Amino acid sequence: MQGNTPRSFKGLRNILFAALLLVLLIVYLTGIFLVKQILAPVNYLYLFVILLILFYGIYPLYKHWRLTRYYWDRVKKHRLALVGLVFIVLLVIVAIFGPLFTADPTEVNFKEKNVPPVGFSNQQSVYNIATDKFVTTEIKWTWQHPLGTDDKGRDMLAMLVSGARVSLQVGLLATLIAIIIGTIMGVTSAYLGGWMDNALMRFTDIMMTFPFFLLLVFIIFIFGPSLAFIILAIGLTGWTGTARLVRSDALSLRTREFVTAAKALGVSDGRIVFRHLIPNVLSPVIVITTLSIPGVILAEASLSFIGLGDPTVTSWGVILQAGQQNLETTWWVAVEPGILLFLTVLAFNFLGDGLRDAFDPRSQS
Amino acid sequence: MRRGELQGYVLKRLLYAVLITFGVVTITFILLRLGPTSPADKYLANMSARTQDPAQVAAAIESRYGLDRPLWQQYGSYVANLFRGNWGWSFSTSMPVMSLIKQHWIYSFQLILLSLIFSALLGILIGLYSAVRQYTKLDYLATFFSFIGISVPNFWLGIMLILLFSVQLGWFKTYYDTGLPILSLANLKALVLPVITLGTGMMAGYTRYTRAAVLDNLRMDFVKTARAKGLPESLVIGKHVLRNAILPVITIIMFDLSSVVFGGVYLTEVIFGIPGLGRISFNAIFASDYPVVTTITLIGSLVVLLTNLATDIVYTWFDPRIRYD
Numbered sequence: 103m104q105g106n107t108p109r110s111f112k113g114l115r116n117i118l119f120a121a122l123l124l125v126l127l128i129v130y131l132t133g134i135f136l137v138k139q140i141l142a143p144v145n146y147l148y149l150f151v152i153l154l155i156l157f158y159g160i161y162p163l164y165k166h167w168r169l170t171r172y173y174w175d176r177v178k179k180h181r182l183a184l185v186g187l188v189f190i191v192l193l194v195i196v197a198i199f200g201p202l203f204t205a206d207p208t209e210v211n212f213k214e215k216n217v218p219p220v221g222f223s224n225q226q227s228v229y230n231i232a233t234d235k236f237v238t239t240e241i242k243w244t245w246q247h248p249l250g251t252d253d254k255g256r257d258m259l260a261m262l263v264s265g266a267r268v269s270l271q272v273g274l275l276a277t278l279i280a281i282i283i284g285t286i287m288g289v290t291s292a293y294l295g296g297w298m299d300n301a302l303m304r305f306t307d308i309m310m311t312f313p314f315f316l317l318l319v320f321i322i323f324i325f326g327p328s329l330a331f332i333i334l335a336i337g338l339t340g341w342t343g344t345a346r347l348v349r350s351d352a353l354s355l356r357t358r359e360f361v362t363a364a365k366a367l368g369v370s371d372g373r374i375v376f377r378h379l380i381p382n383v384l385s386p387v388i389v390i391t392t393l394s395i396p397g398v399i400l401a402e403a404s405l406s407f408i409g410l411g412d413p414t415v416t417s418w419g420v421i422l423q424a425g426q427q428n429l430e431t432t433w434w435v436a437v438e439p440g441i442l443l444f445l446t447v448l449a450f451n452f453l454g455d456g457l458r459d460a461f462d463p464r465s466q467s
Numbered sequence: 468m469r470r471g472e473l474q475g476y477v478l479k480r481l482l483y484a485v486l487i488t489f490g491v492v493t494i495t496f497i498l499l500r501l502g503p504t505s506p507a508d509k510y511l512a513n514m515s516a517r518t519q520d521p522a523q524v525a526a527a528i529e530s531r532y533g534l535d536r537p538l539w540q541q542y543g544s545y546v547a548n549l550f551r552g553n554w555g556w557s558f559s560t561s562m563p564v565m566s567l568i569k570q571h572w573i574y575s576f577q578l579i580l581l582s583l584i585f586s587a588l589l590g591i592l593i594g595l596y597s598a599v600r601q602y603t604k605l606d607y608l609a610t611f612f613s614f615i616g617i618s619v620p621n622f623w624l625g626i627m628l629i630l631l632f633s634v635q636l637g638w639f640k641t642y643y644d645t646g647l648p649i650l651s652l653a654n655l656k657a658l659v660l661p662v663i664t665l666g667t668g669m670m671a672g673y674t675r676y677t678r679a680a681v682l683d684n685l686r687m688d689f690v691k692t693a694r695a696k697g698l699p700e701s702l703v704i705g706k707h708v709l710r711n712a713i714l715p716v717i718t719i720i721m722f723d724l725s726s727v728v729f730g731g732v733y734l735t736e737v738i739f740g741i742p743g744l745g746r747i748s749f750n751a752i753f754a755s756d757y758p759v760v761t762t763i764t765l766i767g768s769l770v771v772l773l774t775n776l777a778t779d780i781v782y783t784w785f786d787p788r789i790r791y792d
């Protein structure tokens with residue numbers, strides 16, 4: 103497949119990608135220069151990932167459509183994986199374009215607080231100073247706030263849409279960092295062998311000994327909660343599983359003929375790793391990526407839930423935590439973000455399972 | 468495996484565990500020193516806010532943590548203090564971290580133990596049934612529910628359980644009563660919701676592992692032999708299949724501790740207000756009480772290390788086929 107692509111065109115893709123990155127960098131630096139940033143730093147990373155996926159994910163899929171069709175037919179057999187995929191695509195669309203259509207999620211309006219979602223009513227006893235009595239009032243739902251409002255009158259729909267963006271940003275970016283580190287660690291370790299392999303794997307063992315969540319709490323506690331840092335922390339601690347998996351795959355690849363042939367032709371170590379080994383471990387890596395995104399999304403939500411989330415963004419975990427405080431009066435504030443979180447995790451798990459079955463050669467029979 | 472061989476293996480694993488412990492301690496030291504504001508500064512600020520003479524506090528901390536000394540000496544005293552059991556002073560609770568841990572570990576322990584029993588028993592049973600009756604409706608149902616169990620965020624599940632059983636139905640208290648003695652029925656009742664919260668995800672995972680492991684073993688030749696010689700199916704499953712399938716499942720349960728259980732315990736304790744180590748760490752975060760947060764991270768790692776070590780060693784007794792060198 104690789105040989106069919108004309109060299110000049112492959113170069114063009116890389117040049118185009120680099121040019122777009124340069125544009126991003128210039129916009130970012132201009133922002134620093136002008137002191138006022140157009141986008142939050144995390145959004146630059148997010149755009150970078152989307153470009154990366156377009157150029158090195160979607161484009162090759164289109165280029166090698168025959169192979170794509172083959173895998174697509176296998177994934178299609180998995181009904182639940184398809185359902186998961188559809189949900190994820192919808193969520194991505196909502197996360198990118200949704201905030202354009204919803205109200206400002208941070209807008210506080212005490213006149214419309216505690217409005218229940220459509221179809222429910224909310225009875226509240228309110229203390230009246232003039233009469234010195236508790237009066238039960240009923241707040242009715244409105245179409246203006248289809249999912250209700252919280253105790254500060256913020257629109258739940260707007261908050262959830264903004265939370266979807268945060269969750270996907272964290273999920274994609276942190277997983278990408280973890281997967282890249284894990285893949286490079288695993289392949290390098292297997293390919294170089296000897297004391298390098300030993301040292302890298304001992305380091306992996308040490309990192310694996312830390313309970314994932316406790317280590318995250320520890321790091322965020324020390325370095326302070328900002329979204330960019332949370333992403334970095336999850337990415338820098340979550341690579342161990344990938345490293346082990348990739349290493350064991352690469353160990354068997356290392357002795358294969360095509361690697362020996364490449365070595366005999368005098369190909370450099372770096373080129374063998376990036377051109378021959380990494381492309382061949384990609385299918386398990388894709389599966390493990392899909393299956394680790396939900397864990398990462400949950401990790402961010404859990405951190406926000408215990409108060410270690412970025413205070414400047416509205417993430418699902420933050421909404422949930424606020425909802426837990428007022429469970430008896432406004433239950434929907436805790437219920438709604440949880441349902442979305444649950445469905446998102448479920449969707450990624452379904453898709454990951456489907457992809458595993460599609461890529462796993464043992465399930466071919 | 469011969470006796471000497473086994474001893475050599477155990478010794479090797481023990482030495483390795485010591486090495487890993489040093490690695491873990493070193494990484495926490497590096498992280499503490501890398502932080503933008505040194506945790507010692509925050510600690511100092513909080514300390515001096517509580518006592519009259521800040522200069523005296525500063526002197527005390529300097530001498531205790533030796534922040535004016537070169538880095539390698541700081542590292543040396545950090546490691547030495549940890550191994551001597553001198554884990555620092557928790558100013559937010561006004562006691563040594565060691566005594567704080569001693570008071571509260573039991574709450575985490577009881578929660579983990581009960582959840583492990585609950586989830587392992589149910590998970591293995593459902594997984595076994597699911598595998599034996601593969602492709603029946605109940606198998607599909609079990610698979611579907613295990614997917615749901617794996618995906619449901621446990622802190623949200625906890626809140627939903629409180630909402631349903633405590634707020635709406637009033638069967639349980641919304642908050643854990645810390646006055647109850649650990650070994651009492653009332654305490655067991657208070658732990659029902661927390662155990663379900665923590666155990667559901669674990670149970671779902673164990674169901675899937677058991678199902679896969681039993682299915683693998685059902686295809687084996689020794690099962691055919693057992694059936695061919697006319698053993699009743701219950702014996703084939705109970706004696707031949709389950710015995711072989713359960714070992715990898717138990718291994719996974721032990722290795723799962725670090726990823727699934729610790730995060731779950733932390734959140735479950737926060738939701739239900741159970742005063743275990745997770746809750747202690749949670750409270751310490753807001754007080755910038757860094758010796759507590761550090762120590763609990765280290766204790767978590769140590770528990771992971773010890774369970775992995777124990778699993779490796781116990782494995783050698785259970786499965787004589789495995790050879791170590």
